Amino acid sequence: MSRTWLALPLGSMVALMIIGSSGVAVALPTLSADLGLDVAATSWVLASFGLTLAVATAVFGRWADLVGLRRPLLVGVALVAAGSMTAATAGSFEVLIAGRLVQGAGGGAVPVVVTGLVTARFSGAERARMLGVIGVIVSIVSGSGPLIGGAIEHALSWRAVVGLPVLVLLLVLPVARLATTSGDDRGVGLDLPGALLTGTSVGSGMVLLQAVGGTLAPLAMGGVAVVAAVSTATLVVHVRRRPRGFLPRRLLGDVGLRRACLAGFATLTSWLAMLLAVPELLAGVQGWEPWRIGVAMVPGAAIGALASRAVSTRRRQRDRGRIAAGLLVIGAVGLAIGGAAGGEPAPLVLGLALVAACFGGAHVVLLDAVPDLVPEGLRGGAIGLFNLAMFTGGAVGAALAGGLAGMLGLRGALVALSVFPLVGAVAALGVTRGTPVEDVSR
Template identity: 40%
Template sequence: MSTTDSRRVSVLVGLLFGLAGLGSSSAAIALPVIADGLGVSTGVSAWAVSLYALMLAVATAVYGRVSDLVGIRTPLLFGVGLMTVGAIAGALAPSFGVLLAARVLQGAGAAAVPTLGVAVISSRYTGSDRSAALGRVAGVASALSCVGPLAGGTVEGLLGWRAVIALPVLGVLLVPLLWRSLPTDGSGARLDLWGAVLVAGTSAGLIMLVQSPSTGVGVAVAGALLLAMGVPAVAWWVRRRPHGFLPMSVLSNTVVVRSSIAAAAVPGSWFALLIAVPAVLVGQGWEPWQVGLALLPSAVTGLAAPRIAAPVLDRIGGTSALGVAGLTVAAAMVLAAGGAEIGSAVLLVLAVVAVTFAFGLGQPALMAVVGDAVHDDVRGVALGLATLMFLVGGGIGSAVVGGLAHPLGMPGALLLLAGLALLGLTALVPLRRAELEPSE
C-alpha cells in the first residue's frame, strides 16, 4: 500500500476514533450543567462518563472477535450506527436514568472504532508505514478528543448540554469515505456471547465498587457481588471454552497481558482528568467554554504526537515506549494533584498536555506490541482484549475521581492514580529483561 493511502486511511480512522473519544471529552465538560439540569450531584453525574468508558472497554473485545469472524466492514457499520442512536437518545433523555441507558448504547457503539480501526491499519500496512499510521491515528484521535472540551463548552453555551451529547453523530459521515478500505473476509467461526456477558459483568462490578462512594452502599454491595462472582466465573468459562471470547492462546501470551496492564494507566489518567479539571475549574467560577479553551494546548500536543511517536517506536521499541508513557502519566497525576490542591489552572493544563502526549505514544505502542506478539488469525481478538484492558483503565480512572474525590479529596484521588500507574509499570519489567537477554 502507498504512503498516501496509509495517510488517508489513518487520518479517517483517527477522526472516527476521535469522535468516539469526543463522546467522553465533550460530555465531561458539561457534567456540572447536566447534574443541575437532571437533578443529581456532580459525583453521580460522573457515571455518564464511567458507563460510557465501561462499554467502550467491554464491547471492544466483542467487535475484535466479530472482525475475526465476518470481517471489519459490517461490525464497524453496526457500531457507528449504534453510537449514533445512543447519542440521539441521550440528547433527548428526560431523566438521568434514561441518559445513562443512552450512554451505555452510545459507548457500546463507539467501542467498534478503537479495535476495528486499529485492525484496519494492522491488516493493510507493515513496518514503518504501520508505525507511522498507528501514530497518526492516535495523534488525530487525541487531538480531536482534546478539542472535545472546547467543542462541548462552546456547544453547551450556545445550544445546551443536550446538543453536546449528540456531537458523536458526526461519525456517520466518515464511514462512506472508509468503505472500500474495510476488509470483509472472516473465518466464519462462532461468537462466544456468554463469555462477553461474564467479562462485562465482572468489569462492571469493579467500576461500581470503585465509584460507589458517590452513590451509596447499595451500589458498593452490588459491585462487590458482581466482582466476587465474576472472577471465578470468567476463569471457569475460559477453561471450558479455551477458544471462546477470551482465547487461552491470547490470555496465556504474557506480552499481550503485561503490556495491556501497564498501558491501562494512560486512559485511566485521561478519563480522570476529563472529570477532575472541569470540576476544579468550574468550582472556581470558570465557564465550560473557558475550561475548553484552556485545554487547547493539549489538542496541539495531540496533533504533534504522531511525529514523535513513530520515530520513538522505531528507535526504542514498543515495550520501552509503554514505559515512557507510564512514567509520564504518573508524573502528570502528581502535577494534577498539586494543581487541584492549590487551584492552579496552569498545573492542571500541563498535566493534561503530558497525558495527551502519553496517550499519543502509549496507544500505538500497545497496538504495535500486541500485533507483533500474536498470529494473524487471532490478531483481531488480541487487539480487542488489549483495548478492553486499556479502556477498563479509563473506566477505573473516571470512577476513582467520581467516587473517591469526596472521601479522599481531589488531590488524593489523583495521587492514587499516580501510584496505580507506577504499579502497572512493574508488569513491563520481565518483558524488558527478556528483550535485553542475548538471543541464542
C-alpha cells in the same frame, strides 16, 4: 488511497469516539447542575460510555473475524446514532446513562475497524507510521474536544455535546467501501456468555470502586459485592471450559501481552480521571464556564499530537517498552501536579498536558508492539484483548476518581490515582520480553 487520505477518516472516527469522553467532560459541571448530580453520579456519564466501549470492542473484534469489517462497522455506527439521540434528549439521569451505554457499545466497532484496516494494509515500519499519523489526528481532534464541547455547550446546551458522536454517520460511507466483507470462522464463533460475564464482572467492580466514597448503603454494597464475586468466579470457570472464547486462554497466558494490557489500562485510567477532575475543579474553584474550560484544555491537544508523532518515528522493538514506561511516568507526574494544584488553572493545565502526552504517545507505542508479541494467527485476538484492557482502564479511571472524590476530594483522588501509571510503567518495561506461551487451548 494514500496513507494520509486513509488516515483522515479513520483517525476522525476514533477521535469522535474519544470526544464522547473529552468533549462531554467539559460540559459535566453544567450537566450535573441541570440534573442535580453529585461528583460520584456525574462520573458515570464517562464511566458508562467507557465500560460498554471496552466490552463491545472485543465483541466486535471477534465478529469481524467471522464476517469481515463492514457489517460490524454499519451496526456499530447505527448504535452510536441511536445512543447519541437517546442521551441528547434524556430527561433523567437513568435515561442519559442508558443512552451512553448504547453509544459506547456502538463505538466499540470503531477501533476494531480502524485497527483491522491498518493491519491488513500495512506492516512493519509502514504500520508504525500509519498508526502515528492516525494518532496525531486523534490527538488533535479529541484533544480539541474540550474546546469543541465548550463552544457547543455555550452556544446550545450540554445535550448537543453528548449527542456529538452522531457525526460518525458522515464518515461511514468512505470507510465502509474499504472494509472487508468476509472473514474466517474456524469453528470458534461468538462467545456472548463470556462477553456478558466480563461486562458484569467489570461493571459491578466499578460500582464497588465508587462505593469507597460512601455512595452505596451497606446492604446494596453487599449485593453488588456478591454479583461481582459470582460473575468473576463464573468467568474464570468459563475461560477454562471455553479457552478460545471471549477471553482467549492462550492470550491470557502470554506474559508480554499481559504487561502490554496492564500498561494500556494505566494510560486511559490516567486520562479519564483527569478529564473528569479538571473541568469540575475549574468550574467549582474558579467558577469558569465550559467554553473557558475548553480553551484552557486545548494545549493538551498539541502535546498529545506531538507525543504521538514523536514516538511513531522510533520503532526499534527494544525501545518501545522503555518509551511507553517513560511516558507513563510523565503521566503519573501530571496526575500528582493536578492533585496538588488546589484548583489553580496553570498547574491544572500543566498536569493535563503531561497526562495527554502519556496517553497520546504510550497507546501508539503499545498498540504497535502488541501484534509482534504473538504469532500471526493470534494478532487479531491480541489487539482485541489490548483494546478491552485499555478502554476498561478508562471506565475504571472515571469511576474510581468519582468514588475517591467522596472520601479524598478530587484533588486527593488524582494524587491517589498516580499510582496506576507508575505500575503501568513497570509493566511496560517488560513488554518486549514476553514470548508466546504454549497453546493451552488444544
